[in-house]
Amino acid sequence: MKGFQEGPAVESEKVPKGPHSPEEPKVSDKVAKFLEGLDLSQKKQQEAAALLKEIESLETRALTDELTGLPNRAAFLGELARWQSLSERKGQDFCLVAFDLDGFKFCSN
Numbered sequence: 001m002k003g004f005q006e007g008p009a010v011e012s013e014k015v016p017k018g019p020h021s022p023e024e025p026k027v028s029d030k031v032a033k034f035l036e037g038l039d040l041s042q043k044k045q046q047e048a049a050a051l052l053k054e055i056e057s058l059e060t061r062a063l064t065d066e067l068t069g070l071p072n073r074a075a076f077l078g079e080l081a082r083w084q085s086l087s088e089r090k091g092q093d094f095c096l097v098a099f100d101l102d103g104f105k106f107c108s109n
Contacts (some may be wrong), residue, residue, distance in 0.1 A: 028055045
């Protein structure tokens with residue numbers, strides 16, 4: 001195919017695992033599961049729910065660009081690792097296509 005350039009192959013151990021890789025559940029999920037097993041008073045349940053909501057907010061902020069609300073690099077790397085792991089488990093091919101748009105910064109501003 002004309003104009004196609006094959007990039008270097010990426011070995012699975014070289015792909016950084018994102019914060020939400022398939023092997024690592026979200027912190028809020030871990031906390032929620034832990035809290036389910038506790039016998040807490042009504043007040044403590046409300047405090048735990050507020051803390052859990054704050055953790056979820058922090059997780060979202062860690063994976064989202066503050067200005068645009070779009071996923072950031074950490075979110076991209078997490079999804080990349082997730083899709084790569086999924087393709088390896090199912091024995092299916094995996095392809096990542098990237099476009100470099102010249103002058104995009106001018107358009108986005």
